[in-house]
Structure formats: C-alpha cells, structure tokens
Amino acid sequence: DKAGHKHFMAKEIAEQPVVLANALSAYLSGDSLILPEPGLDFTKVERLVMVACGTAYYACLTAKYWFERLARLPVEVDIASEFRYREPPVTKGTVALFVSQSGETADTLAALRYCAGKADTIVSVVNVETSSIARESDLALPIHAGVEIGVASTKAFTCQLNVLFLLALEAARVRGTLDAHEIAQLIGSLRAMPGLFNAALAVDPALDQAARKIAPARDVLFLGRGYMYPLALEGALKLKEISYIHAEAYASGELKHGPIALIDKDVPVVVFAPKDSLFDKTVSNMQEVMARGGKVVLVTDAAGAASAGADAWQTVVLPTVDERLAPLLYALPAQLIAYHAAVAKGTDVDQPRNLAKSVTVE
Numbered sequence: 001d002k003a004g005h006k007h008f009m010a011k012e013i014a015e016q017p018v019v020l021a022n023a024l025s026a027y028l029s030g031d032s033l034i035l036p037e038p039g040l041d042f043t044k045v046e047r048l049v050m051v052a053c054g055t056a057y058y059a060c061l062t063a064k065y066w067f068e069r070l071a072r073l074p075v076e077v078d079i080a081s082e083f084r085y086r087e088p089p090v091t092k093g094t095v096a097l098f099v100s101q102s103g104e105t106a107d108t109l110a111a112l113r114y115c116a117g118k119a120d121t122i123v124s125v126v127n128v129e130t131s132s133i134a135r136e137s138d139l140a141l142p143i144h145a146g147v148e149i150g151v152a153s154t155k156a157f158t159c160q161l162n163v164l165f166l167l168a169l170e171a172a173r174v175r176g177t178l179d180a181h182e183i184a185q186l187i188g189s190l191r192a193m194p195g196l197f198n199a200a201l202a203v204d205p206a207l208d209q210a211a212r213k214i215a216p217a218r219d220v221l222f223l224g225r226g227y228m229y230p231l232a233l234e235g236a237l238k239l240k241e242i243s244y245i246h247a248e249a250y251a252s253g254e255l256k257h258g259p260i261a262l263i264d265k266d267v268p269v270v271v272f273a274p275k276d277s278l279f280d281k282t283v284s285n286m287q288e289v290m291a292r293g294g295k296v297v298l299v300t301d302a303a304g305a306a307s308a309g310a311d312a313w314q315t316v317v318l319p320t321v322d323e324r325l326a327p328l329l330y331a332l333p334a335q336l337i338a339y340h341a342a343v344a345k346g347t348d349v350d351q352p353r354n355l356a357k358s359v360t361v362e
C-alpha cells in the first residue's frame with residue numbers, strides 16, 4: 001500500500017519523521033540509552049570495525065566521524081566484499097559491527113562469520129530482526145524503520161544513522177569524552193530531528209526543481225566535506241541507482257586532485273554544505289567549480305545561503321541543525337533529488353533495472 005504516494009520510495013521518504021520518532025522512543029528513556037540484552041560495555045572496547053555494503057556502508061562511514069570525534073574511539077570501516085577476502089587481523093578488544101537493512105546481504109553475513117570467534121563482540125544494526133545477521137550477532141540492534149520496499153534505501157538509512165549516533169553517544173558517555181550536559185544537548189537535538197525532517201520535506205518543490213534541471217545531464221558530481229562527505233556518496237549512489245545518471249561523489253578537498261578536470265557547463269555539481277565549521281572551505285571549492293562554468297546546486301541552511309547562495313544555479317535552504325546531526329537531515333534532500341530526477345526521466349523508481357532489494361548472492 002503506497003498510502004496515496006506514486007511510489008513506495010516516496011512513501012518511505014515521507015514516513016521518516018514518524019519512523020524516526022518511534023525509533024527514538026524505542027532507544028531513549030530521558031537521556032539514557034536503552035540497549036537490548038546483553039548490552040555493550042564500551043569501557044573495554046579498544047577498536048571498532050564496521051562492515052556493510054551500499055547505503056549501509058555510507059551509514060558506517062558517517063558513524064566513523066561520530067565515534068572518532070565524540071568518543072575518541074579508533075574506527076575502521078570497510079565494504080563487506082573487500083573485508084572478507086582480505087582476511088584482516090581482528091584482534092581482542094575489537095567490536096565488529098555490521099549494518100544491514102535486510103540482514104541477509106551475502107557479503108556482510110560472510111564478513112560477520114569471519115569475525116565470529118575473533119572479535120570480542122559481534123554487533124549488528126538491522127531492520128529485519130529475524131534475519132541471519134541479527135541471529136548470528138551477540139547483540140542485534142533493530143533500527144525500527146518498518147518494512148522498506150523501494151530498492152533505493154531511504155528510511156533505513158536515516159534509522160541506521162540514528163542507532164549509530166546513539167551508540168557513539170553511549171561510547172562517549174562511558175569513555176568520558178563528553179560530559180552529561182553535552183550528551184543531554186545532543187539528545188535534545190536528536191529529539192528535535194523529526195520536526196526538522198518535516199521542515200526538510202516541505203522544501204520538496206525546490207528539490208524537485210533542482211532535480212528537473214539535473215535530469216538531462218549525463219554526469220553529476222556530488223561534493224561534501226566532513227559529515228557531508230559520506231552523505232555526498234549516498235546522494236550519488238541514490239541518483240545512479242534509480243535515475244541511471246552517472247554520478248560520482250568526492251570529498252570537496254579532493255576536487256583539485258583530479259575531478260575538477262571534469263567540470264564544464266554540462267556537469268551539474270550538487271554541494272551539501274550547511275554553515276558548519278568547514279563551510280568556508282567548501283565554498284571556496286564551490287567557487288572553483290563555478291569559475292570553470294560548473295553549475296552548482298547548493299544545499300545549505302539560511303546562513304549558508306545568505307553568505308554563498310547568490311551565484312549558485314540553484315540554492316536549496318534547509319533548517320539549521322547541529323552540524324553533528326546534519327547527515328540525518330541532509331539525507332532527505334539527497335533522497336528527494338534522486339527521486340525527482342528518476343520521476344522526470346520516467347524510470348522504474350521502486351524496481352530499478354539490474355537491482356534487487358536484498359543481495360543474497362556474492
């Protein structure tokens with residue numbers, strides 16, 4: 001049932017405020033995290049290894065920034081199909097964490113089995129609670145996204161981010177890298193996120209307009225720095241898989257190490273840049289793009305638009321958010337740009353060619 005939407009993907013994007021609010025109430029009691037049994041004691045954790053595929057991998061990449069910055073915990077992130085065949089050393093003191101919507105992705109499951117008996121604890125972050133990955137974990141953390149039907153993962157991504165952020169906060173609390181006041185503040189910001197999601201969904205007409213401009217392009221570049229880099233990767237993946245437009249993402253700082261050679265008037269560049277601590281650096285990369293005739297869709301907040309929006313091809317203004325939580329909020333425009341570009345091109349949004357919802361083969 002598409003609940004009045006044209007596609008499951010549109011429905012699943014629109015559901016995010018409600019789904020996230022539910023997920024928050026499942027995990028939080030006041031400012032304390034509620035974990036399913038047997039819980040996880042971060043005092044003993046020396047290293048976190050996170051493994052996943054596709055969108056779930058980008059959730060892990062985002063979480064690396066959180067665990068490192070907030071909890072000062074060393075983190076490694078890898079793609080399951082690389083990790084499993086590389087046979088990396090997994091030493092004591094390691095928590096191995098696997099993220100999967102379906103819980104059945106063959107490479108992720110094989111990577112989990114490789115770590116079993118080597119890592120101290122196997123943790124999974126899953127949507128399907130009865131899945132193989134959940135069953136074979138010491139601790140399975142449900143994301144509470146509800147059934148996701150569209151092949152392009154949307155609400156599962158934001159709900160994965162939510163659980164990973166809460167885990168990073170818990171690690172920070174136990175390791176004493178954030179004090180109670182800072183944690184309460186961040187939880188307050190997270191609790192405000194469903195409301196900000198609604199505000200972001202209201203920006204849909206501007207995103208639709210941007211997507212229609214992008215739709216005729218053959219190639220699109222996505223740029224972001226810091227927390228916005230994994231999100232740029234996610235935006236590019238979404239666009240490729242449902243609109244079949246070739247899209248690539250780069251960390252903004254890498255632009256001049258190669259990809260800037262691609263820039264001309266025919267390659268739209270989507271820049272995710274809230275006015276955070278790295279904003280000025282991203283803007284100077286954006287100006288390098290515009291100086292070469294590149295057309296920029298700038299996704300930012302009011303302060304960012306006021307200081308750098310004037311020369312962009314199009315500026316999309318999102319609500320202001322704590323920069324540490326920006327990946328959750330900016331996921332919505334990334335999804336909506338891809339969705340509207342696919343609709344404009346008339347592709348099969350929910351069942352894109354060559355793709356399956358759950359990749360159970362290697």
Ligand code: M6R
Pocket residue numbers: 053054055056099100101102103104105108151152153154237238241357358359
């Ligand atoms: O079920 P999983 O989360 O393990 O699936 C991983 C990827 O196959 C999945 O995220 C894929 O990249 C999506 N189609 C992205 O939208």
